[in-house]
C-alpha cells in the first residue's frame with residue numbers, strides 16, 4: 001500500500017523530467033550537428049595555393065590531410081607550441097588554450113597554434129617554405145633491439161619515397177594508429193646519419209601507458225608504418241669550428257648520437273665532449289660504442305654520470321646530476337658550441353652552467369622533451 005503510494009506520487013514527475021531531458025538531448029545533438037557543419041572552406045596558402053577542406057576540423061589536421069605537414073610534436077594536444085602558423089584572415093579570436101604559447105608580438109602578428117584554430121570559414125594562412133618540403137614516408141622495420149629494460153633502438157628502411165634528406169639532430173613524426181581508428185602523431189629524433197638516407201633509426205623510451213612509445217616498442221621486423229619529416233630547428237651547425245659539448249639524458253641520446261657520429265664521419269678535428277646523465281647502471285647504453293669511438297678519435301671524450309646509483313651498481317665513474325658534473329669538468333671561457341637534449345628541467349640547469357662558464361647563449365642549441 002505504502003509502496004504503491006510512493007510510486008503514484010513520484011513516477012509522473014520522474015517520467016516528465018526524463019522526457020524533458022531526452023528532448024533536450026535530441027535538440028543539443030541536432031543543434032551541434034548543424035553548428036559543427038561549416039561546409040566546404042577554402043584554405044589559401046601563401047597567397048598562391050588554394051585547397052578546399054571540410055570545415056569544422058583544426059587547421060593542423062586540415063593541412064595534414066592535404067599532405068602539408070606542420071611540426072606538431074604533442075600530436076595536436078596544444079601542449080608543445082610547435083604548430084605555430086600565421087593566419088592572415090579567417091582565424092577568429094585567439095583562444096585561451098593558445099595564449100600560454102604566444103608572445104604579445106606573435107599575437108599582434110596573427111601567429112596562431114594551428115592545432116587549436118578551427119577552420120570555420122575561408123582562411124588565409126602563411127606556411128613557411130621549409131614545411132612544404134616535409135614528406136610522408138612508408139617505412140618497414142629493419143630491426144628492433146633492446147638497449148635497456150625500457151629503451152629500444154628501432155631501425156626502419158624507407159620504402160616510398162626511399163630516401164629522406166635531413167640534418168643530424170632533426171626529428172620525424174610517427175603516425176600512431178589508435179584502437180578507435182584515428183591517427184595520432186608523436187615526435188622522435190633520428191639517431192641515424194644523413195649519409196644513410198634510405199634508413200631511419202630511432203631510440204625510443206617506453207613511457208608507461210604511453211600510446212606512441214608502446215606502439216613503437218611493439219613493432220616487429222617487417223612491420224610497415226608511416227612517418228613524416230624532417231622537422232626541427234635543432235641540428236648540427238656545420239659552419240662552426242668551435243669545440244663541441246653535447247649534454248643529454250635518457251632518450252635525448254638520439255639526436256646527440258646523430259650529431260656526434262656525423263661529425264666524425266666528416267673527419268672533425270675539433271674537440272667533441274659528451275656528458276650523459278642516467279639514473280643507474282640499468283639505464284646505461286652505448287658504452288661499448290662510445291669506448292670504440294674514443295679509441296678511434298683522440299678528440300672525442302665522454303662522461304656518463306649516474307644520478308641515483310643502486311647499491312649493487314659498483315660504479316666508479318661520475319655520480320650526481322649531469323649539470324653538476326658538467327660544472328665540475330668543463331673549463332671556463334673556451335670557445336664552445338653546445339648541443340643539449342633531454343628533459344626540460346635538465347636542459348635549463350645545463351644552460352645556466354654553460355652561461356656561467358662563458359658559453360654564449362647563441363651557441364647553445366637544444367631540444368627539450
Ligand SMILES: Cc1cc2nc3c(=O)[nH]c(=O)nc-3n(C[C@H](O)[C@H](O)[C@H](O)COP(=O)(O)OP(=O)(O)OC[C@H]3O[C@@H](n4cnc5c(N)ncnc54)[C@H](O)[C@@H]3O)c2cc1C
Nearest residue numbers: 073186187188189203204205207210211212213251254369
Ligand atoms: C622534438 C621531440 C623529439 C623527441 N624525440 C624522442 C626520442 O628520440 N625518443 C623518445 O623516446 N621520445 C622522444 N620524444 C618524446 C615523444 O614524442 C613522446 O612524447 C613520448 O614517446 C611519449 O609519448 P607516448 O605517446 O608514449 O605517451 P603519451 O600517451 O603521450 O603519454 C602517456 C602518459 O605519460 C606522460 N608522459 C608523456 N611523456 C612522458 C615522458 N617523457 N616522461 C614521463 N611521462 C611522460 C603523459 O603525461 C601521460 O600521462 C620527443 C619529443 C619531441 C617534442
Ligand code: FES
Nearest residue numbers: 072076078081115
Ligand atoms: S601540435 Fe602541439 S601545440 Fe599544437
